[in-house]
Amino acid sequence: MSVLFLALGIVLFMFRSVYLYPESSSNKAPLPQPSLAAGMLKLLPEEHIKNLFTHDGIWLFPKNQCKCEALKHQESYNFENAYGQTDLPAVKMRRQAEFEHFQRREGLPRPPPLLAQANLPFGYPVHGVEVMPLHTIPIPVSLESNSSVAKFPVTIRFPVMPKLYDPGPERKLRNLVSIATKTFLRPHKLMTMLQSIREYYPDLTVIVADDSKEPLKINDSHVEYYTMPYGKGWFAGRNLAISQVTTKYVLWVDDDFLFSDKTKIEVLVDVLEKTELDVVGGSVLGNMFQFKLFLEHSKNGDCLHRRTGFFRPLDGFPNCVVTSGVVNFFLAHTERLQRVGFDPRLQRVAHSEFFIDGLGSLLVGSCSDVIIGHQPHSPAKDPDLAALEKTYNIYRTNTNNEIQFKLALHYFKNRLQCAT
Secondary structure, three states, rough: OOOHHHHHHHHHHHHHHHHHHOOOOOOOOOOOOOOOOOHHHHOHHHHHHHHOOOOOOOOOOOOOOOOOOOOOOOOOOOOOHHHHOOOHHHHHHHHHHHHHHHHHOOOOOOOOOOOOOOOOOOOOEEEEOOOOOOOOOOOOOOOOOOOOOOOOOEEHHHOOOOOOOOEEEEEEEOOOOOEEEOOOEEEEEEHHHHHHHHHHHOOOEEEEOOOOOOOOOOOOOEEEEEOOOOOOOOOHHHHHHHHHHOOOEEEEEEOOOOOOOOOHHHHHHHHHHHOOEEEEEEEOOOOOEEEEEEOOOOOOOEEEEEEEOOEEEEEOEEEEEEEEEEEEOEEHHHHHHHHHHHOOOOOOOOHHHHHHHOOOOEEEEEEEEEEEOOOOOOOOHHHHHHHHHHEEEEEEEOOOOHHHHHHHHHHHHEEEEEEO
């Protein structure tokens, strides 16, 4: 009932205000501007307007500045009060910069509504009008006949709520990036990888998810170590690790990688800061594992096609390209990675499944000039470690049952009919 009431209020409001729009030589209906609201308010008394568009004590009407006024038995919070007056100006600047980056990636603000011109015999929007639930917006309609009725679509939804990460006043890398990894029965590999990180990035937070039998003792104040039930699984561990990230970006690495002087995290950060990409991969000793995904719609399920390579070069970055999937060494927007997530049902071997789940919501790139090393595949000489590696290899081997399970998962969860 409230939606119908809102719709009637919008139509009444705009049809009464139609003569407020001046004619233009291009015959284009002008777009709604905040300044128009002042003129429109003269059509009805202010108290009447407030009563018409007030819900739960909130006046949901277009205005330049909203307020958080508490009613009886309610509390009001001014979030600026969380900062000292000396720090607030710098915080505001960082917040605005992060918000502008968020807007660029989300394609905000949305393009103006697509308008049908006022000659048949009236102009009205045919696409692009959005309104939040229970809110009201001016709709540009220019009537030229009292006997005509205009019908047009209006999208009712809330805007995307930003999740911004404060990089701090000095914008240091440790405030922008965390490193995450999943380990299982390879303590020697993990410790070697951690040592290589500290050689180049001594203060970056490293988040480790481990589903081994025996927990490790890691003497590093910048390592967050989380244990899991034994053999819980590959993607479940990735979910746990990224769920603990509190920085804007997260760098994913395998537990047997090796950092070197060519592992320049700053280069990947620069790519994500200056583009709309959500994920950007690097190179593992020359292997970038780039692949493209194509989707075909059909009645009984979609067809997915995977091809090696990339779509096109990335503008402004000569060593980078746009693709659909990359190797297990990538930097990502934390919020985007968490939004797609890793399906915990995939316990043994999984990689491209994440990028399939992210198809349509993740923009992916790959850069060849950021390189990470890989530890040797030679078996451990220590008998205890060799036994662990043997068990690890059993868990990491794809079985026929696992393959069939993944096919069924794609069929149902992703509504895929087939794949190539």
